[in-house]
Amino acid sequence: MSDSSPLPPARLHPEAELARAALSTPLLSRAARLARWVGPDTRVDAGGGLVEEQLPAAAGLLGLTGTDAAAYASEAWRVALDAGLVEIADEEAGTVRAGEDLALLTGGSPHDVLEVWLAALEVVLADASVPDLDGLVDTLGEEGEIDFSSLDWDQEAEAEFLDGVLGNLYLLTVSEDVPAGEPVPLPALAASMIVPDGMGEPTNDVLEQVSDAMMRLDDQFRMLEPVGLVEYQPVDEALMADTGDSVGEPAPVDDADVSRYGMVRLTPLGVYGLRARLLEAGFAAPAVGELADKGADVLLDGMAHFGQSAAWAETEQWLARREPPVAAEELLTAARGADTGAPLRRLRCQQALSLVGEEAEPAVRDVLDDPELGGLARVWLSERGAAGVPAPSEELVFWLTVDTVAAQLQAEGNSEELQALVEGLAEQHSGFFAAAWRVDHPATADVLEAMGRLHPDKRVAKEARKAAFKARSQRGG
Incomplete structure (x- = not known):
C-alpha cells in the first residue's frame, strides 16, 4: 500500500x-x-x-x-x-x-x-x-530477564507484518468492490501478505508460510477483539491437528467452509482507529464528508478517485450546505480547465449536477456556448428532456467524446467498461480515427493511444495508434 x-x-x-x-x-x-x-x-x-x-x-x-x-x-x-x-x-x-x-x-x-x-x-x-x-523460562538471562536475542523473533518485522495485515483489512473494508460489512476470511488476509503477486499455484513452501501466518493472526485477532477493533470468528479448534513436529498446524483449507478457518471484520470503531493510524503514518486516507465545507474546485478534485457510491455521498453532503442555483454555478466554474485533471472534474461535475435537479438548469444553460462545458450542458439538458437544446456541432461531439474517454481513463484505468466504450465508438463511427486526431483537446493523443491499447481488433488498434501519432505531431509533441 x-x-x-x-x-x-x-x-x-x-x-x-x-x-x-x-x-x-x-x-x-x-x-x-x-x-x-x-x-x-x-x-x-x-x-x-x-x-x-x-x-x-x-x-x-x-x-x-x-x-x-x-x-x-x-x-x-x-x-x-x-x-x-x-x-x-x-x-x-x-x-x-x-x-x-x-x-x-x-x-x-x-x-x-x-x-x-x-x-x-x-x-x-x-x-x-x-x-x-x-x-519461555529457558530463555531467562542471568538477570532474570527474557533473552529475546535467543528467540526466532524480530519485533519490528512482526509489528510491520501486523500493520500490513490491518492495512489490507482496512482497504478491503472501505473499498466499494467488496460488499459493506462482509467479513474477510483469515486465509485470504494471510495470503495477501505472503503470496507474491502474479503467482499461480502457490508452492508448498508458500502454503506453509500462509498456514503459519494464519496461526499468528488467529492469536492476534483474539487479542484485538476486546479493544473493539474487530469482530472475530476464531479458527475452529477441531481443524487443528498434531502433525509430526508441527503442533497446532491447521489442515488444508477447504473452500467449501472457509469460515471455519477464521473470519474477521473491522468494526466502525476499528475503521476509525485504523484510519487515524494511517493518517499518522502519512497515508492519504480520506473520509466521506471532509470536503463538505470546501470550495467546488476542492470537491471535484478531491473526489477524483472516489467510487461512485462515495462520490454521491460526498456530493450530497456538500450540496446540503448550499443553495442549489449557487451550487450549480460553483460546480460549473470549477469544472473548467485544460489541465490533466479537468476531464474528470467535468465528469464529477455532471454527476453532481444530477443531484441538484431542475434548479441547476439556468446555470447550465448559461454555459451552452462555452467550449469546455457546452457538451456537458447539452448532455445534462437532453437527459432531462429540456426544450430548446441546440444541436451540437460535429467538432463539439468529438471534443466531448475525447473528454469523456479521458475522464474514464483517469477514474478507472483500463477497465472492462472503458474497453466496451472504446469498441462502441470505433464501431459506430467508421471514420472516427480519421477525424479524432484533429480534435483540439489536450488529451487527444493520450486517448487515442489508450484506444489502440484497449481495442481487441488489431486493425482498429493500429488505426488508433496512427491517429495518436498524428495528434502528437500536430501538437508538436
Whole structure:
C-alpha cells in the first residue's frame, strides 16, 4: 500500500456513536474501572505494573475468574497506565493515583474519549506483536530477564507484518468492490501478505508460510477483539491437528467452509482507529464528508478517485450546505480547465449536477456556448428532456467524446467498461480515427493511444495508434 496514493474514502460513524462504542469495549471499560479503584494502598512495581499480591483483588473487581484472570487484569491495568487513566504518584514508593485523562471518559467530548481509546489501542497492538512468552523460562538471562536475542523473533518485522495485515483489512473494508460489512476470511488476509503477486499455484513452501501466518493472526485477532477493533470468528479448534513436529498446524483449507478457518471484520470503531493510524503514518486516507465545507474546485478534485457510491455521498453532503442555483454555478466554474485533471472534474461535475435537479438548469444553460462545458450542458439538458437544446456541432461531439474517454481513463484505468466504450465508438463511427486526431483537446493523443491499447481488433488498434501519432505531431509533441 503506497502512502502517496489516496485510499478509498472511509464512511465514518458519528463521533458520539463511536465514543459510546469505545466506552463499552471490554478492555477500556476494565481499564476505567481499575483507574477508579485506585487508592492509597495501591502499589506498582518498577515497571508500573500492579504488584502480584494485588492482581487477585483487581481481577475480582473486574469479575474475572479462571487461570487467565490475573493476566487479563494485568493487561487492563497496563492499558489504564499507558492511556493516562492512572499515573505514577511516587516511583520510589510505588504509589499511583487517578490520571487526568480518567475524567475525559465521563466529562470530555466524544473526540476526547476516542483519543483515550486510541491510546489503549496502541497498547494492545504493541502486545499483539509480541510472541506468547508462556513456557519461555529457558530463555531467562542471568538477570532474570527474557533473552529475546535467543528467540526466532524480530519485533519490528512482526509489528510491520501486523500493520500490513490491518492495512489490507482496512482497504478491503472501505473499498466499494467488496460488499459493506462482509467479513474477510483469515486465509485470504494471510495470503495477501505472503503470496507474491502474479503467482499461480502457490508452492508448498508458500502454503506453509500462509498456514503459519494464519496461526499468528488467529492469536492476534483474539487479542484485538476486546479493544473493539474487530469482530472475530476464531479458527475452529477441531481443524487443528498434531502433525509430526508441527503442533497446532491447521489442515488444508477447504473452500467449501472457509469460515471455519477464521473470519474477521473491522468494526466502525476499528475503521476509525485504523484510519487515524494511517493518517499518522502519512497515508492519504480520506473520509466521506471532509470536503463538505470546501470550495467546488476542492470537491471535484478531491473526489477524483472516489467510487461512485462515495462520490454521491460526498456530493450530497456538500450540496446540503448550499443553495442549489449557487451550487450549480460553483460546480460549473470549477469544472473548467485544460489541465490533466479537468476531464474528470467535468465528469464529477455532471454527476453532481444530477443531484441538484431542475434548479441547476439556468446555470447550465448559461454555459451552452462555452467550449469546455457546452457538451456537458447539452448532455445534462437532453437527459432531462429540456426544450430548446441546440444541436451540437460535429467538432463539439468529438471534443466531448475525447473528454469523456479521458475522464474514464483517469477514474478507472483500463477497465472492462472503458474497453466496451472504446469498441462502441470505433464501431459506430467508421471514420472516427480519421477525424479524432484533429480534435483540439489536450488529451487527444493520450486517448487515442489508450484506444489502440484497449481495442481487441488489431486493425482498429493500429488505426488508433496512427491517429495518436498524428495528434502528437500536430501538437508538436
